[in-house]
Amino acid sequence: MREDSFATYLRSLVVGADTPVSIANGSRRAAINFDNAATTPPLKSVMREIVRFAPWYASIHRGAGVKSIMSSEMFEQSRDIIKKFVHADADKDVVICTKNTTESINILAYTLAGCGSEEVILSTDMEHLANDLPWQGKFKVDYAAIDGCGRLSLESLRQQLTKYKGKVRLVAVTGASNVTGYINPVHTIAQMAHEYGAEVFVDGAQLVPHCAIDMKPHDSAQHIDYLAFSGHKMYAPFGGGVLIGRKGAFEHSEPVYKGGGIAKLVTRRFIDWDSPPYKEEAGTPNAMAAVAMVAAIRKLSGIGLNVIHDYEHNLICYAIAGMRSIPGLELYSCAAKNEKRVSLISFTLQGIHHKMLADILSVEGGISVRNGLFCAHPYVIKLLKLSDDDIDYYYNKPNARFPGLVRISLGLYNNYREIDMLLELLHRIACNRDYYKRKYSESAKARLKSIQQEWLLASRRKLP
Ligand SMILES: Cc1ncc(COP(=O)(O)O)c(C=O)c1O
Numbered sequence: 001m002r003e004d005s006f007a008t009y010l011r012s013l014v015v016g017a018d019t020p021v022s023i024a025n026g027s028r029r030a031a032i033n034f035d036n037a038a039t040t041p042p043l044k045s046v047m048r049e050i051v052r053f054a055p056w057y058a059s060i061h062r063g064a065g066v067k068s069i070m071s072s073e074m075f076e077q078s079r080d081i082i083k084k085f086v087h088a089d090a091d092k093d094v095v096i097c098t099k100n101t102t103e104s105i106n107i108l109a110y111t112l113a114g115c116g117s118e119e120v121i122l123s124t125d126m127e128h129l130a131n132d133l134p135w136q137g138k139f140k141v142d143y144a145a146i147d148g149c150g151r152l153s154l155e156s157l158r159q160q161l162t163k164y165k166g167k168v169r170l171v172a173v174t175g176a177s178n179v180t181g182y183i184n185p186v187h188t189i190a191q192m193a194h195e196y197g198a199e200v201f202v203d204g205a206q207l208v209p210h211c212a213i214d215m216k217p218h219d220s221a222q223h224i225d226y227l228a229f230s231g232h233k234m235y236a237p238f239g240g241g242v243l244i245g246r247k248g249a250f251e252h253s254e255p256v257y258k259g260g261g262i263a264k265l266v267t268r269r270f271i272d273w274d275s276p277p278y279k280e281e282a283g284t285p286n287a288m289a290a291v292a293m294v295a296a297i298r299k300l301s302g303i304g305l306n307v308i309h310d311y312e313h314n315l316i317c318y319a320i321a322g323m324r325s326i327p328g329l330e331l332y333s334c335a336a337k338n339e340k341r342v343s344l345i346s347f348t349l350q351g352i353h354h355k356m357l358a359d360i361l362s363v364e365g366g367i368s369v370r371n372g373l374f375c376a377h378p379y380v381i382k383l384l385k386l387s388d389d390d391i392d393y394y395y396n397k398p399n400a401r402f403p404g405l406v407r408i409s410l411g412l413y414n415n416y417r418e419i420d421m422l423l424e425l426l427h428r429i430a431c432n433r434d435y436y437k438r439k440y441s442e443s444a445k446a447r448l449k450s451i452q453q454e455w456l457l458a459s460r461r462k463l464p
Pocket residue numbers: 037038100101102103128130131174176177178203205206230233
């Protein structure tokens with residue numbers, strides 16, 4: 001498939017899209033990164049903004065100097081830009097700056113837990129552990145089930161809402177799955193949650209970099225009460241994430257982290273906590289993360305998230321169509337073109353362990369993928385249909401290799417040529433399984449290690 005000028009333009013936007021790496025046959029080729037769901041490379045515009053801002057960089061909310069005042073102003077303005085990006089309410093919502101989605105969800109869980117632990121959190125069987133473990137131990141947690149294809153069952157969600165009627169504090173659901181790529185109908189879910197007097201939290205880690213999201217007005221039945229996402233998954237590294245939600249929810253709780261910058265006055269007799277979002281941002285805020293996130297938002301919005309989504313959707317559908325013709329390759333989500341999904345898919349190749357397949361793709365093709373359970377253990381276990389006995393067997397038996405999946409996840413800069421290279425290599429592996437299994441077996445590990453060692457040495461030589 002030939003690339004058009006738009007794909008070339010998108011590719012030109014990120015840093016390192018064509019970084020050369022050595023591969024098994026001794027040649028060098030541009031590394032192919034199909035692990036964008038884990039983290040994306042930075043946008044060039046983000047790096048430019050960081051450098052442009054650097055001369056003005058100073059402490060946030062902690063100084064009377066001009067640079068500190070300017071940095072603090074920039075930091076506050078970034079909250080408004082983030083709110084507009086997701087259509088949060090300018091007055092009723094707050095943007096709490098965190099280090100990533102995981103921290104955002106933990107803050108929300110601790111904050112809401114203060115309201116009474118008799119309440120129920122309804123999560124789902126398709127969550128990343130970041131939207132599962134923080135709720136446990138603070139609330140009763142139950143889960144809406146998935147259907148036979150791994151999609152969230154809205155019927156099950158309604159049954160759970162009915163079962164716990166009046167007790168559900170929050171429905172905590174992912175906007176898009178990091179395993180199957182399914183996009184959940186978050187507004188329909190919000191409407192259902194509200195009907196039962198619950199609020200809704202959307203884990204936007206995999207959704208926000210790929211699709212436009214609208215939190216909708218507070219008086220809408222489809223309003224999303226809380227949303228979290230990470231900068232490093234949307235081309236803006238530097239350690240920033242956000243939790244956005246109703247200001248009132250954070251007003252009366254104890255701050256989760258405690259330290260400087262969160263209280264108006266602390267005496268030995270009383271503490272007067274600051275108002276949200278400040279009371280949830282103990283310690284010096286991360287100014288560079290805010291600069292990076294705003295720059296990424298500007299670039300993604302400038303292109304148009306719908307445009308990005310369409311481009312990535314066509315790309316993943318092309319990959320899926322190609323994968324379906326590879327002998328022994330099994331896909332772990334619905335392959336239909338009209339399925340609402342972000343640009344990722346997980347699969348297995350019969351007879352080749354997921355770890356070995358990921359190693360082969362990396363060493364033979366310079367193709368980075370993720371393998372394993374993707375921090376969504378219960379979901380992958382369900383998709384693989386592992387029984388409790390299976391789990392115990394693999395978990396307890398020495399040298400038994402736990403089953404898992406291989407995932408490709410695309411970013412806006414990936415292209416058809418890269419997909420063709422993946423498909424060609426997968427085909428080659430599928431048709432020469434025994435050869436590759438021998439080559440990458442335990443006894444051949446030394447060779448793999450030496451290639452990886454070479455990569456490490458090469459990168460050390462390049463790093464300052
Ligand atoms: C769906 C989902 N939620 C939450 C997270 C956690 O994101 P972070 O590691 O940025 O906190 C991830 C990370 O992969 C994810 O895929």
